[in-house]
Amino acid sequence: METNTLRGAVAIVGVGDTEVGKLPGRGSVDLTIDAAARALRDAGLEKGQIDGLVTSNSMVDPHMYHAELVAETMEIQPRWCMTLAAGGATSFAAVHHAAAAIATGLCETVLISSADNLRTGLTREKASAQQSSTADPQFEAPYGAPVPVSYAFVANAHMHEFGTTREQLAQVAVTTRRHAALHPAAEKRDPIEVADVLAAKLIADPLRLLDCSLVSDGGSAVVVTSAERARDLRSAPVYLLGVGEAHTHEHVSQAPSLVTSGAVSSGAQAYAMAGLSPRDVDFAELYDCFTPVVLVELEDLGFCAKGEGGPFVEAGHTALGGSLPTNTHGGLLSHCHPGNPGSMFALTEAVVQLRGAAGERQVDGAEIGCVHAQGGVLSSHCTLLLGKEPS
Amino acid sequence: MSSRPAKPAPTPTGETRGYWEGCRAGELRIQRCARCAHVQLPPRRFCGGCLGEDLRWERASGRGVVRSWSVVRIPLSAAFVPDAPYVVGLVRLAEGPTLMAALRCNPDEASIGAEVEVEFEPRSEEIHVPCFRLR
Numbered sequence: 001m002e003t004n005t006l007r008g009a010v011a012i013v014g015v016g017d018t019e020v021g022k023l024p025g026r027g028s029v030d031l032t033i034d035a036a037a038r039a040l041r042d043a044g045l046e047k048g049q050i051d052g053l054v055t056s057n058s059m060v061d062p063h064m065y066h067a068e069l070v071a072e073t074m075e076i077q078p079r080w081c082m083t084l085a086a087g088g089a090t091s092f093a094a095v096h097h098a099a100a101a102i103a104t105g106l107c108e109t110v111l112i113s114s115a116d117n118l119r120t121g122l123t124r125e126k127a128s129a130q131q132s133s134t135a136d137p138q139f140e141a142p143y144g145a146p147v148p149v150s151y152a153f154v155a156n157a158h159m160h161e162f163g164t165t166r167e168q169l170a171q172v173a174v175t176t177r178r179h180a181a182l183h184p185a186a187e188k189r190d191p192i193e194v195a196d197v198l199a200a201k202l203i204a205d206p207l208r209l210l211d212c213s214l215v216s217d218g219g220s221a222v223v224v225t226s227a228e229r230a231r232d233l234r235s236a237p238v239y240l241l242g243v244g245e246a247h248t249h250e251h252v253s254q255a256p257s258l259v260t261s262g263a264v265s266s267g268a269q270a271y272a273m274a275g276l277s278p279r280d281v282d283f284a285e286l287y288d289c290f291t292p293v294v295l296v297e298l299e300d301l302g303f304c305a306k307g308e309g310g311p312f313v314e315a316g317h318t319a320l321g322g323s324l325p326t327n328t329h330g331g332l333l334s335h336c337h338p339g340n341p342g343s344m345f346a347l348t349e350a351v352v353q354l355r356g357a358a359g360e361r362q363v364d365g366a367e368i369g370c371v372h373a374q375g376g377v378l379s380s381h382c383t384l385l386l387g388k389e390p391s
Numbered sequence: 392m393s394s395r396p397a398k399p400a401p402t403p404t405g406e407t408r409g410y411w412e413g414c415r416a417g418e419l420r421i422q423r424c425a426r427c428a429h430v431q432l433p434p435r436r437f438c439g440g441c442l443g444e445d446l447r448w449e450r451a452s453g454r455g456v457v458r459s460w461s462v463v464r465i466p467l468s469a470a471f472v473p474d475a476p477y478v479v480g481l482v483r484l485a486e487g488p489t490l491m492a493a494l495r496c497n498p499d500e501a502s503i504g505a506e507v508e509v510e511f512e513p514r515s516e517e518i519h520v521p522c523f524r525l526r
Contacts, residue, residue, distance in 0.1 A: 137401060138401035145461070146465070149463060157503065202464050204462065253489050
């Protein structure tokens with residue numbers, strides 16, 4: 001099987017983030033179009049030039065045909081259109097699908113836009129109902145375990161198996177917050193120290209409040225087109241060099257492992273397609289819904305050995321100025337987390353970094369970026385390798 | 392009686408009815424495939440090993456080992472508030488499959504690798520949910 005068919009075939013030519021945080025009165029369709037309009041302006045494209053559309057459904061106000069509703073509201077009539085659902089991995093899986101659609105001629109220019117209003121749109125009751133709907137109704141829901149518990153399983157397993165310390169987990173949040181402080185739109189910009197994380201309210205042992213991502217309103221969008229077309233557009237294209245996905249289970253009880261994830265497979269596929277190795281990567285944007293996930297991803301994507309994620313973060317490798325600056329925008333922990341759209345902000349950040357336009361938080365010499373997202377509980381994985389040059 | 396909502400009692404489906412009947416009778420049941428001997432939970436119509444349909448109920452030992460655990464400090468559902476903090480874990484049964492379940496122990500007693508044994512918590516006349524205590 002050919003593994004390099006998408007390498008350099010498409011590029012991201014426009015990005016846009018809405019405001020994030022508390023945006024009362026704004027729903028998912030509204031925010032999806034807000035992000036879309038920003039990405040189109042950035043690309044220098046008119047909405048009529050879009051012939052493909054991908055959105056993600058709203059948790060607050062789900063629609064039967066979300067993408068079609070967005071298209072109708074924007075008054076566009078795409079020839080390729082879908083609402084994608086892979087939890088946190090949705091945004092990057094959307095890029096994968098869009099690249100395949102463009103490469104096979106199903107469409108030429110795809111708008112991927114994703115937004116939700118979890119912060120102001122979800123009442124406590126709705127949030128509770130929504131969270132219990134992610135648990136298996138017969139085999140998980142009876143035990144009253146909110147989502148952080150599933151990630152606490154990962155944290156405890158990682159600590160047990162590899163001797164990862166509570167302080168190392170905390171360092172993930174601390175480093176990420178330091179990056180957020182350099183992003184003007186990030187929700188949480190006040191510096192924190194390891195001691196602050198260790199003193200924060202206990203949520204699900206061993207995870208404390210500052211180990212958990214935010215709950216936000218907001219949306220983010222990208223425009224993807226063929227490499228050929230990208231050359232004629234306004235922004236410097238950011239090329240897709242490699243992509244891979246892996247979907248290993250849905251419920252945490254069925255996870256093949258609590259410390260090694262499908263990122264091993266999705267990463268290997270992406271590296272093979274790109275002809276790159278972890279050593280070629282200049283920075284990473286990794287899914288950080290809870291601090292332990294970052295350690296698992298750093299290991300599974302080959303940036304450090306299995307079990308060495310804690311020491312790797314503690315040694316400063318993931319900080320700006322380190323060998324692999326990670327979550328340079330502040331991640332889900334400190335920038336924002338509106339649910340399924342969360343990882344999209346990591347993608348727009350990667351594009352901004354590769355354009356060299358990240359200002360104070362710019363990674364020096366950023367040529368290759370790795371972005372990875374996971375959905376469910378280590379369930380759905382998608383890895384993208386992006387670069388300034390098509391190969 | 393308080394007006395607090397009751398903890399959830401699952402509604403059995405065609406696939407799971409035999410499992411819940413077992414729980415009510417005080418036994419934890421697993422499915423074993425008559426064709427390929429694959430053992431599975433949660434129960435299904437098809438074997439996850441070979442997709443065969445000849446699945447037999449079998450009484451499990453009820454024993455297992457804690458794969459991981461956590462303590463719920465802030466329940467989302469009011470039904471669980473009086474219990475907090477309470478321990479929830481992933482238990483790998485001696486027969487292989489993993490179940491999420493309440494661990495009936497204090498937070499400082501929970502540990503990975505701990506050996507546990509099933510017991511049942513009645514939620515309704517029909518539904519008794521499996522929980523585990525330390526052995």
